[in-house]
Amino acid sequence: MTALVMTVTETLRYRGAIGQWSWVLHRITGLGVVLFLTLHVIDTSWAVFYPEKYVEAIATYQSPLFTLGEFGLIACVIYHAINGLRIALLDNRPHLWQYQQRAAYIVLAITGIILIPVFILMFSHVLEFYNSGEPFLPLADVLAGQVPFIGGFAAAAIAALLYSVIHGVIAGDTESKAVGRHSGSSVERFWWSFMRISGLLIVPLVFGHLAMMHILQGVFDITAQGHTVVGTGGIVNQSGTAVEFVANRWNLLVGGVAIWRIYDFLLLALVVLHGFNGLRYVLTDYTMSSPLLRRASVYLCVIAGVTLLALGTGALLGTIDQTAIEMAQEAAASLHP
Ligand code: HEM
Ligand code: HEM
Numbered sequence: 001m002t003a004l005v006m007t008v009t010e011t012l013r014y015r016g017a018i019g020q021w022s023w024v025l026h027r028i029t030g031l032g033v034v035l036f037l038t039l040h041v042i043d044t045s046w047a048v049f050y051p052e053k054y055v056e057a058i059a060t061y062q063s064p065l066f067t068l069g070e071f072g073l074i075a076c077v078i079y080h081a082i083n084g085l086r087i088a089l090l091d092n093r094p095h096l097w098q099y100q101q102r103a104a105y106i107v108l109a110i111t112g113i114i115l116i117p118v119f120i121l122m123f124s125h126v127l128e129f130y131n132s133g134e135p136f137l138p139l140a141d142v143l144a145g146q147v148p149f150i151g152g153f154a155a156a157a158i159a160a161l162l163y164s165v166i167h168g169v170i171a172g173d174t175e176s177k178a179v180g181r182h183s184g185s186s187v188e189r190f191w192w193s194f195m196r197i198s199g200l201l202i203v204p205l206v207f208g209h210l211a212m213m214h215i216l217q218g219v220f221d222i223t224a225q226g227h228t229v230v231g232t233g234g235i236v237n238q239s240g241t242a243v244e245f246v247a248n249r250w251n252l253l254v255g256g257v258a259i260w261r262i263y264d265f266l267l268l269a270l271v272v273l274h275g276f277n278g279l280r281y282v283l284t285d286y287t288m289s290s291p292l293l294r295r296a297s298v299y300l301c302v303i304a305g306v307t308l309l310a311l312g313t314g315a316l317l318g319t320i321d322q323t324a325i326e327m328a329q330e331a332a333a334s335l336h337p
Pocket of ligand 2: 027029030033034037080082083084085199200272275277278
């Protein structure tokens with residue numbers, strides 16, 4: 001905690017260097033995307049395991065609050081990706097280090113240049129929806145839907161603390177260093193390289209995913225009846241439910257291969273490992289002085305990462321049949337009676 005307070009005060013006190021601010025921004029945007037990803041993988045799994053709940057989750061994405069958040073999310077992903085590429089490139093090119101400051105400004109400029117047309121296209125989808133007079137979920141329902149997630153986060157944090165206490169009792173607190181971060185260890189060198197290589201691989205995957213969900217179509221088109229489902233070569237969403245949208249994409253076979261399931265699996269594996277290892281970096285930075293909390297931070301990232309990987313993979317291996325689509329239709333009808 002003291003470390004966190006010190007980072008905040010020192011960042012505010014230390015004026016002038018853009019490098020400091022780009023580090024802060026990279027950290028905040030990474031954390032924002034990890035938070036969204038956690039909710040997103042859980043609710044995407046409902047398309048298979050809990051179709052009625054998936055209808056609610058997508059209705060939440062289509063509410064004004066989440067529409068605002070969607071613009072913030074896209075800005076975070078784009079800044080973090082471009083800045084991440086700068087870090088990966090400059091780390092391997094010491095002769096370019098003298099240009100760090102200029103590179104940080106270039107990252108901001110490229111982010112702006114990408115964001116302007118992207119926001120205009122996203123805004124056109126948003127405008128079309130709100131002009132159509134279609135109903136949307138009231139704010140109170142949207143907020144109530146987030147409460148179980150807070151409970152889930154608290155449960156994961158308590159489990160991580162308990163594991164840390166047990167670990168401390170069995171191994172003794174001096175052993176705590178074994179779960180910290182030691183830049184010299186071969187394990188940490190692996191993760192250092194992993195963050196850079198996975199970042200490079202994530203760029204086309206996550207940009208492709210966001211282009212499909214926000215530009216080629218809008219978030220509102222996920223539930224548009226009679227609308228062609230993006231990436232399926234013309235398959236139509238007959239029921240106009242989010243569950244059929246996912247079914248049409250995941251059941252599509254190209255040469256016998258379920259291309260969108262494989263695509264989503266690669267995206268899932270890379271973003272979860274990258275995102276939760278990044279979260280470990282952040283949490284362990286701020287818990288240096290407490291072996292108990294430092295171990296708990298590592299356990300928290302492992303518990304959350306493994307749970308999301310298992311849930312996301314389970315959904316990708318599951319089937320979405322006609323019954324699930326009918327359940328979703330009923331749920332959608334009762335959402336806006
Ligand atoms: C508001 C923005 C987003 C929307 C509307 C959206 C929408 C969707 C939808 C409809 C699916 C279902 C599968 C499919 O049709 O391919 C899906 C799956 C997925 N999305 Fe997104 N997505 C968004 C942002 C993101 C971001 C920023 C990431 C990465 C950080 C991401 C990662 C994933 C992953 C990993 C899956 C597969 C989950 C699983 O295996 O269960 N999505 N997304
Ligand atoms: C889109 C492509 C991406 C690229 C090129 C990228 C690149 C990077 C790089 C190079 C680092 C620095 C690692 C280090 O300091 O050792 C990093 C850190 C991080 N990334 Fe990403 N990343 C990407 C996507 C994501 C996504 C989708 C998430 C969330 C799911 C994420 C979350 C984080 C977090 C939390 C950190 C730690 C930040 C810190 O230590 O201050 N990144 N990223």
